[in-house]
Amino acid sequence: MTRPHSILSTSTPGGVPVLHYGADYNPEQWPDEILAEDIALMREAGVTMVSVAIFAWAELEPRDGEFTFERLDTVIEALHEAGIAVDLATATASPPAWLGLAYPETLPVTREGVRLGHGSRQHICPSSPVFRRYSARLASRLAERYGTHPAVRLWHVSNEYGNHVARCYCETSAAAFRDWLRERYATIEELNEAWGTAFWSQRYDSFDEVGVPAATPSFPNPGQEADFSRFSSDELLACYLAEKEAIREHSNVPITTNFMADFPPVNYREWARHVDVVTDDSYPEPVSQLAAREAAYVSDLMRSLGDGRPFYLMEQTTSAVQWRERNSRKRPGVFTLQSLQRVAHGADAIMQFQWRQSVRGAETFHSAMVSHSGRESTIWPEVVGLGHDLAALSDVVGSRVHADVALLMDWDSRFHRASAIGPGPDRGDAALRAWHGTAFERGYPVDVVFPDSDLRGYRVIIVPELFALSADLAAALTDAAHAGTQVIVTAPTGVLDDTGRAIEGGYASMLSDLLGIRVLEHRLPAGARPREVDPRVDTISAHIHPAGATDEVGIEVVPGSALDRTLERIAHPKPAPRGSLWAEELALEDDVEVLATFSDDDLAGWPALTYRPCGAGGGTYAATDLDAAGRAALLRLAEARARLCPPELPGGVESVRRGEFTFLLNHGERAAELSGQVGLNVLTGTRVTGHLVLPPRSAAVLREEEDA
Numbered sequence: 001m002t003r004p005h006s007i008l009s010t011s012t013p014g015g016v017p018v019l020h021y022g023a024d025y026n027p028e029q030w031p032d033e034i035l036a037e038d039i040a041l042m043r044e045a046g047v048t049m050v051s052v053a054i055f056a057w058a059e060l061e062p063r064d065g066e067f068t069f070e071r072l073d074t075v076i077e078a079l080h081e082a083g084i085a086v087d088l089a090t091a092t093a094s095p096p097a098w099l100g101l102a103y104p105e106t107l108p109v110t111r112e113g114v115r116l117g118h119g120s121r122q123h124i125c126p127s128s129p130v131f132r133r134y135s136a137r138l139a140s141r142l143a144e145r146y147g148t149h150p151a152v153r154l155w156h157v158s159n160e161y162g163n164h165v166a167r168c169y170c171e172t173s174a175a176a177f178r179d180w181l182r183e184r185y186a187t188i189e190e191l192n193e194a195w196g197t198a199f200w201s202q203r204y205d206s207f208d209e210v211g212v213p214a215a216t217p218s219f220p221n222p223g224q225e226a227d228f229s230r231f232s233s234d235e236l237l238a239c240y241l242a243e244k245e246a247i248r249e250h251s252n253v254p255i256t257t258n259f260m261a262d263f264p265p266v267n268y269r270e271w272a273r274h275v276d277v278v279t280d281d282s283y284p285e286p287v288s289q290l291a292a293r294e295a296a297y298v299s300d301l302m303r304s305l306g307d308g309r310p311f312y313l314m315e316q317t318t319s320a321v322q323w324r325e326r327n328s329r330k331r332p333g334v335f336t337l338q339s340l341q342r343v344a345h346g347a348d349a350i351m352q353f354q355w356r357q358s359v360r361g362a363e364t365f366h367s368a369m370v371s372h373s374g375r376e377s378t379i380w381p382e383v384v385g386l387g388h389d390l391a392a393l394s395d396v397v398g399s400r401v402h403a404d405v406a407l408l409m410d411w412d413s414r415f416h417r418a419s420a421i422g423p424g425p426d427r428g429d430a431a432l433r434a435w436h437g438t439a440f441e442r443g444y445p446v447d448v449v450f451p452d453s454d455l456r457g458y459r460v461i462i463v464p465e466l467f468a469l470s471a472d473l474a475a476a477l478t479d480a481a482h483a484g485t486q487v488i489v490t491a492p493t494g495v496l497d498d499t500g501r502a503i504e505g506g507y508a509s510m511l512s513d514l515l516g517i518r519v520l521e522h523r524l525p526a527g528a529r530p531r532e533v534d535p536r537v538d539t540i541s542a543h544i545h546p547a548g549a550t551d552e553v554g555i556e557v558v559p560g561s562a563l564d565r566t567l568e569r570i571a572h573p574k575p576a577p578r579g580s581l582w583a584e585e586l587a588l589e590d591d592v593e594v595l596a597t598f599s600d601d602d603l604a605g606w607p608a609l610t611y612r613p614c615g616a617g618g619g620t621y622a623a624t625d626l627d628a629a630g631r632a633a634l635l636r637l638a639e640a641r642a643r644l645c646p647p648e649l650p651g652g653v654e655s656v657r658r659g660e661f662t663f664l665l666n667h668g669e670r671a672a673e674l675s676g677q678v679g680l681n682v683l684t685g686t687r688v689t690g691h692l693v694l695p696p697r698s699a700a701v702l703r704e705e706e707d708a
């Protein structure tokens, strides 16, 4: 039964909007007495919501069918009395020992055939009907008991689906995979065609012969791999949906599960249709210079998964994690600053892992809102300060971020790319992140768009490494250009069609109306290698020079071209862009402008960067992986053609507009002076009339004033 529900109901009773602040709260790790102290501290910190019972299955159902909810009753009541909302978990991410002992088939099997055991977490075969039955039963019992409790404002199904175990290779999974394939392909001939099983005698006579892509002597079949990726994402989704359905029988409260940025194994675009609010867990490396960029990327992605709706940051950390080799702390101010940055990019909740730092177990040294040293910790004042800041920002809730620049992402293409024995390495999301970073550094919030998104209205769309491309998406990109969008496409794109078949007659040819290019061959530089020969004695080999002795690909910008002029405007002396990894042989149509050529080895003189006007817009192609200067130059060129004008800001400062609020975020290590800023700084209550100084690692949030 589906009942109407609204994300607004996660706000406090009476519909007052709340920008939620809180954490995973795991009282099962603590004696009962700590509850009162925790609640007092939560009130001091301005906590408005906590995620409860995420790993509590063993406490809630200590033996098969015996439920012990009394402690959870007490916790939920106490939180409710304190005015703290509950994001109630279904507790199914870590099954109790008895389940695996009674039903070993609920435990997952690795590609090598090893069955994983109890003693960590997520030891789950997603296809196991027994697991689905038991997890749905627990979800149902929880929903029956708490589904209408006024404290419960959100349901948190399981936790980080696919983290640790994204695929299972057991017999149950194999049978489920065969059923999934029967749905996808009407006949075994269709499957044989899609997987190209004429190759290496891989042909199947019936679906019964097909298995999971378990350990094989050599390369597995790429079609089988890509389908197994899709199947595995679908099986995890089916687990989520089984619990969601069980909850909906008893509760109208919004339901979600937490995502992990652009986690490759799970097609979040597909999943986003099934969550009432998109939520994310995000842990940028604190000592990286790119942490703010990373926070912007994942936040833009989360907002975009829900087509612009606000998302919840479900987990981050106040300071250090415990799972890197070196676990550095966040510098003072960074926890607050990056939390406000998430709000700027569309977050309506800032939640942490976790409330109170554990004293035993694998996460003992993971930071928390309340650390081992309690209120004396240097984190505590920042925790309290952020609570005040978020309370001051409650009017931001629900408002939208407008983006002129979009970045195209497609999980299905990623599945193909990861499965293909490709011409070069699969670098995962590296190109997406790099291009997002280019837009971020230039001051643009970015919408991530997907093959099913509405592409109309964007001034610039960047398409990095879209390895497998459907005819429909190619047509949509071309239409967008005709309507005025500047489209930037980078190698390798359109190498396969969306069924995984290699394109003949020139890769990317489905975009030839937009780009006017076809890719005849891929070439990769040999990459830096250790010296292999001694010229004093290796008298033959020492005279042989493989092309491209480093990872770099030389590029020569055409003098006087639009690109050349753009580079001149970027810096003095003018940057000389370099490529790497890819170098492609391009065939061009007559009206294509060459912006730069390759300068090294056999490809010297071949086009490397091209532009073609297309309707009211245009298409730029990069036949190599450009460095930061090259990407920045192409974006600026597109920006000028699209008549976009990013804000002029001091170094280190990011400005994001969300609804009627302007977030000014100084990520830098120096105070930043801004001029021309007008509005009420809602964090301090002071009026800004032009000049504004932002101390290092700090933010201001200006609200437009009616009479301003």
Ligand code: GLA
Binding pocket: 159, 160, 281, 283, 315, 321, 353, 363, 366
């Ligand atoms: C994930 C999990 C949490 C916790 C944190 C630690 O995000 O969901 O339970 O393990 O990592 O960083």
